[in-house]
Amino acid sequence: MATTADSNSNALVMSDISKAFPGVQALDNANLVVADREIHGLVGENGAGKSTIIKVLAGIYEADHGSVWVANEQLEQLTPQSVHERGVRFIHQELSLVPYFNVTESVFMAQEKQGVFGLATRKMRRQAEDFLANILGAEIDGRTLIRDLTVAQQKLVQIARALIDGQARLVVFDEPTAVLGAADINTLFGNIRELRNSGISIVYVSHYLSEITEICNRVTVFRNGVDVDTIHLGEEQVNGAGNVVSGAANGSVRQAEIIKLMVGREITDMYPESQATPANTVLEVDGLSDGIRFVDASFSVRAGEIVGLTGIIGSGREALVDSIYGQRRVSKGTLAVAGKPIKLRSPAQAVSAGLVLVPRDRRNDGLVLDMSVADNVNVATLEMVSSKLGWHRRQQAAQRADQLVEQLDVRPRRSDTIVRFLSGGNQQKVVLARWLTTDSKVFVLDQPTTGVDVGARSEIYALVAQLAAGGAGVLMSSNDLAEVLGICDRVLVMVRGRIVAERETSGLALDELVALTTGSALEGVEGVAS
Amino acid sequence: MSGRAFGLTFLSRYGFLVVFLGFFIFFATQSDAFLNTSNLVNILEGNTILLVAALGMTLVVASGGIDLSIGIAIDFGGWLAIVAMMDHDVAWPLAIVVGVIVGAAVGAFNSFLIVWLGVSPFLATLGTFFIGGSIQQIYTSGGGQVPFRQMPTGYQELATGETWGIPNEILIGAVVLFVFYVLLERSIYGKRIHAIGLQPSAAAVAGINVRAYLWMTFVVASATASVGGIISTAGLRQFTPLAGFSYLLDAIAAVFIGASMHPQQRPNVGGTLVGVLFLGMVSNGLNLMGLDFNFRDALEGLVLVGAIALAVSQRRLPGRVGSPA
Ligand SMILES: Nc1ncnc2c1ncn2[C@@H]1O[C@H](COP(=O)(O)OP(=O)(O)OP(=O)(O)O)[C@@H](O)[C@H]1O
Ligand SMILES: [Mg+2]
Numbered sequence: 001m002a003t004t005a006d007s008n009s010n011a012l013v014m015s016d017i018s019k020a021f022p023g024v025q026a027l028d029n030a031n032l033v034v035a036d037r038e039i040h041g042l043v044g045e046n047g048a049g050k051s052t053i054i055k056v057l058a059g060i061y062e063a064d065h066g067s068v069w070v071a072n073e074q075l076e077q078l079t080p081q082s083v084h085e086r087g088v089r090f091i092h093q094e095l096s097l098v099p100y101f102n103v104t105e106s107v108f109m110a111q112e113k114q115g116v117f118g119l120a121t122r123k124m125r126r127q128a129e130d131f132l133a134n135i136l137g138a139e140i141d142g143r144t145l146i147r148d149l150t151v152a153q154q155k156l157v158q159i160a161r162a163l164i165d166g167q168a169r170l171v172v173f174d175e176p177t178a179v180l181g182a183a184d185i186n187t188l189f190g191n192i193r194e195l196r197n198s199g200i201s202i203v204y205v206s207h208y209l210s211e212i213t214e215i216c217n218r219v220t221v222f223r224n225g226v227d228v229d230t231i232h233l234g235e236e237q238v239n240g241a242g243n244v245v246s247g248a249a250n251g252s253v254r255q256a257e258i259i260k261l262m263v264g265r266e267i268t269d270m271y272p273e274s275q276a277t278p279a280n281t282v283l284e285v286d287g288l289s290d291g292i293r294f295v296d297a298s299f300s301v302r303a304g305e306i307v308g309l310t311g312i313i314g315s316g317r318e319a320l321v322d323s324i325y326g327q328r329r330v331s332k333g334t335l336a337v338a339g340k341p342i343k344l345r346s347p348a349q350a351v352s353a354g355l356v357l358v359p360r361d362r363r364n365d366g367l368v369l370d371m372s373v374a375d376n377v378n379v380a381t382l383e384m385v386s387s388k389l390g391w392h393r394r395q396q397a398a399q400r401a402d403q404l405v406e407q408l409d410v411r412p413r414r415s416d417t418i419v420r421f422l423s424g425g426n427q428q429k430v431v432l433a434r435w436l437t438t439d440s441k442v443f444v445l446d447q448p449t450t451g452v453d454v455g456a457r458s459e460i461y462a463l464v465a466q467l468a469a470g471g472a473g474v475l476m477s478s479n480d481l482a483e484v485l486g487i488c489d490r491v492l493v494m495v496r497g498r499i500v501a502e503r504e505t506s507g508l509a510l511d512e513l514v515a516l517t518t519g520s521a522l523e524g525v526e527g528v529a530s
Numbered sequence: 531m532s533g534r535a536f537g538l539t540f541l542s543r544y545g546f547l548v549v550f551l552g553f554f555i556f557f558a559t560q561s562d563a564f565l566n567t568s569n570l571v572n573i574l575e576g577n578t579i580l581l582v583a584a585l586g587m588t589l590v591v592a593s594g595g596i597d598l599s600i601g602i603a604i605d606f607g608g609w610l611a612i613v614a615m616m617d618h619d620v621a622w623p624l625a626i627v628v629g630v631i632v633g634a635a636v637g638a639f640n641s642f643l644i645v646w647l648g649v650s651p652f653l654a655t656l657g658t659f660f661i662g663g664s665i666q667q668i669y670t671s672g673g674g675q676v677p678f679r680q681m682p683t684g685y686q687e688l689a690t691g692e693t694w695g696i697p698n699e700i701l702i703g704a705v706v707l708f709v710f711y712v713l714l715e716r717s718i719y720g721k722r723i724h725a726i727g728l729q730p731s732a733a734a735v736a737g738i739n740v741r742a743y744l745w746m747t748f749v750v751a752s753a754t755a756s757v758g759g760i761i762s763t764a765g766l767r768q769f770t771p772l773a774g775f776s777y778l779l780d781a782i783a784a785v786f787i788g789a790s791m792h793p794q795q796r797p798n799v800g801g802t803l804v805g806v807l808f809l810g811m812v813s814n815g816l817n818l819m820g821l822d823f824n825f826r827d828a829l830e831g832l833v834l835v836g837a838i839a840l841a842v843s844q845r846r847l848p849g850r851v852g853s854p855a
Contacts, residue, residue: 325735348738351737352737368729379733392718
């Protein structure tokens, strides 16, 4: 554990950082040392303190004690301005964008460009669009409102905002790929490597250990607010041509090592055995179109089955999920739950028909952030904890919440915590907990493991398998292809608004699935992003 | 939690009660009449109309909206109840029902604008406010009073009578208060309304029928306010057009004073009651002291700003900035 700025070539040294919140010691003398021109991984379970140390660096939280050096200069008072001036940039885990700003305004927020006649709107728009297209590989009109973008596109806007002024020296990515598809992740990795090669240091927080071993030079593991170890991952080297030559061939060995440090035990089977004995059809989607984002989607899910739905940004996957849950209008097509056709008008109708959703955007759609864990767990099923007339039985509600909190290992294990103050992964567990004990027939899970740590992820997979074994049909929309292969029985692949392939997952190779999502494996369908 | 943080938290939650008590003691020392039982009963009785209006407002604000037309519901409820008795010989208990239904109709009009047409609650209820005011002026030849001297005693006693030695007005206020407490704080419907107010998108995804709840919220709020109008006409034996307006700002103030006392700054029934009693006490006290009644508005303003500043300062405490993820 490095505790001092002993080396002269450190981009960042954070030493002995402590931070307590009421009831939680989020950081307990934690250290983080990032060398120059290094991609430094930061991993740890949900609630380990990763986001907290990053927010301390960002000047958002004031540490109780500890010291911070940026480029070998000790910073006495960390404020958002002082770290920004020193070229530290953040891509925070949560999307901090204004819904009713457009893309240009968001990219240039607080760094607007002045022209001779006031704001140089055109110039900013061109720059923003160019940056997004050339550097991040996304064609987005600079006038689009943030609220009309997909979550993945919003992430790219957030990245553009951090990098567009070209002054970055140290860039911190807090779980950037959680919402991105495989192809976009590759583009992003290319960019991160380029940044590093141009002399910028990177801190990279992720729950995807394969990503960590793929691009990081070193990784620091956090557990309960302490850095338990920093491991070398075999130097990546830059050869003469500027291409990266990875030295780490033993990725999975390293991953197992990291997992052990993170959770204090080994996780052997990430994915439960498939025990699908599909019965009757519980979800039948026939010819669904919304006329804009997807057309003619037809598929079915049977009881006991876990069906994956995947596709890159712009494939229409998100819109399709929203429509199935009645959140988006459809122009054509029908949907039936357990043989009964339902009108796609509102989530309330979907729920009463027995179709429930775990939404991808948990902070906006999944949780009432200012309510307690107990209230969030019960909010969809209040009848279960009330008298016939609607008298709210608080004790019963608290008991039910406590049980679920226990079952899903939500930390802290207190159902009266306000959900806003839970770490990302724990928030996700709360959303999942909500539907677990309902007897819903179809579970639509949209990115259910986004931001969830390995340990909890394997627990969630086990729960999903249990749901299916208990006779529910599960539709799991995900951009994590390894997860799709691991847990689903079948997978539907969307490209440009159409379901272009349906495959059994047993025997399907990851490469093959990647090729399907990019459309390159298909005749007659043009490749989308590369 | 540091000592300072604790102090601030305490102040923001209970500080208002301290202010309340301070004023109470101040008035008690300044005026002999203030502490008389009959005066205290007067305060309770005199603020029933404000209380029911403010309770309706609490419901609306909890669901994330605002109702600027609450005065219209008060006016229409009382007005049409006496019109029913005067011009159509409707029995007085039935006239009460008529009044409440008319109030509910005002709310339904709001709901129609808000839920169906998608107008924001502020603009929709502002529209209702203007339309409702205009209708009253048209049908009362420019705002003339509508007296009703031969009012049935049953109706009149809503405001002037007693039951078991307790003034009926206070009883009515207590019943409405109880109903709202159960509805908003102890029933699952209240939970849902709070969820909708805090985060409508999440409430919708959880399967709550947000439109239906918003619809009901405005209807119930206006129907409740109309009870205030009925009491008002019963007490005065006449209908004074546009009189309901005077309750609007006080009702809003009471709701937000109450919300500032809640740990999460949420509108709540108990807080609203405290807010109403405070406003009632201050005007009564100033009155007894022979001070200019107009001071009351200034005081109310100061207290409101003070209470909300305290509540907000609590959010700025260390460790509560931003949010984790
Ligand atoms: N503002 C806050 N108020 C109260 N508790 C907080 C606050 N911010 C973080 N915490 C708590 O501090 C701990 C560390 O949270 P943090 O967000 O740093 O975790 P994390 O490592 O980023 O986890 P994840 O991988 O789930 O994002 C958690 O227990 C969390 O509940
Ligand atoms: Mg985090």
